[in-house]
Structure formats: C-alpha cells, structure tokens
Amino acid sequence: MYRIVILSFVLATLFSCKNQTQINGTLEHAPEQYYNIDEMAFSGPVFVDSGRVNADGQFKAQFKNIDEEALYRIRFEKGKYILLALKPGEVASIKGNWDQLENYTLQGSKSSETLKGFLVNLRENINDIRTMQVIIDTLKGRKNTSDSLIASAESDIKNINARFMQYVKTFADTTESVASALFAVNMIKPAYEMPFLTSFYKNKYSFFIKQNSKTICRQLFEKHTSCYTSRSRTRKSGTRF
DSSP, X not given: OHHHHHHHHHHHHHHHHHXXXXXXXXXXTOOSEEEEXXXXXXXXXXXXXEEEEOTTSEEEXXXXXXXXXXXXXXXXXXXXXXXXEEOTTOEEEEEEEGGGGGGOEEESOHHHHHHHHHHHHHHHHHHHHHHHHHHHHHHHHSTTOOHHHHHHHHHHHHHHHHHHHHHHHHHHHHOSOHHHHHHXXXXXXXXXXXXHHHHHHHHHHXXXXXXXXXXXXXXXXXXXXXXXXXXXXXHHHTOOX
C-alpha cells in the first residue's frame, strides 16, 4: 500500500511538471515594476498570473492547467509588452534590453520564436507605411507638386500593403503554431478577404484537431460558421467584396 502511494505521488508530480509552463526573463536596464500575464483568448484577455521585475531586471512566472498552445501577453506596468505562443510544459527564457525591448531573444519555445519573426515583419511594414505617408504629406504640402508624383507615392503604399497582406495569409496558412496562425489571421479584414477567411477556418480545423487544440477548434468552428453566414447574407444583399 505504501509503495502504491509513493508511486501515485511520483506520477502526479511528473504529470504536474509536464503541464507546468514557465517563463524566465532578464531585461537589462529594466525598472522595478509589476507585470501581468494574460491569455489572449477569442473573447478577450484572461488574467493568468502576475509578478514583479526585480532590481536586476529578472522576473519569473509559472502556471499550470494548460492543455493546449495559446497566445500570452506579458504586460509590464511601464507600458511595454511581450507576446508569446506557449505550449504546455514549455520553459521560455527571455533576454533583452528594456530600452530596446523589441530586440529581445528567446529560447525554449519554437512557437514563440515563430511569432516573434512575424512581429518583426509586421513592425517593418508599419514603419514603411509611416515613411511613405510622411512623403505623401510632404508632397501635398508643397506647391506645384505634380499629381502624378503624389499618385505614384500612394500607389507605393497600396503595393506595400498588398505584399504584406499576402505575407500574412501565407504565414497563417503555413505556420505550425496554432496561436501564431490565429493571431495573424485576425489582422485580416473580413470585408476585403472573406473568401480567404472562410477557406482558412474550414481547412485549419482538421489541422488544429491534430495539434490537440480542442478549445480553439470549437471557437474556429463558431468563427467559420459566423463567416459563412455573414458571407451568405452579404451575397443576398448584393454587396461585393
């Protein structure tokens, strides 16, 4: 009987460790501050854990009862944040500089690395658009600027957006990270890309089932049904995408 109790305790401990997700962070020049960790669910942020960054810029968090990959946000008191795509049992190690937090490095979570790469491309695209918008505003503010020059700059912005949107769709379609795919696809506006979204939610359902993402699959089914219904209503009203 005693051996059975010991064995049960060992198995319970091993199972608990396997499903315990952990985050270890070290940020140089980071001020002492509190932070929250939220799961970025379909219905909105859900609080998971909280803690404090110490005087050495170190912080640590761990949480249990995670049975599938999900998107998490570390939201610092001073206004900055880090997004992670974590699977059960992963130990993510973050290192960086508070003054350039976007350049942090990451180990222990392949999905989070994939998501970080996507965020880098997103940031570069936003910077390109802002730069082009400044150029357009400058041209419009000058006298005797030809309409063709302004039209050319506006065409460049449209091309930048079109290229990035294609990148977003390709990323969402091909990444093996469930959380990263959903984060990317939520950037796509249904009014312009309804056929793609309907196809995405339909085709990704079986893939996510294989990834043991049952909760996400249920939400995907509801999202797909909503998209399909919305698309059908729009067609009936005669509106084109």
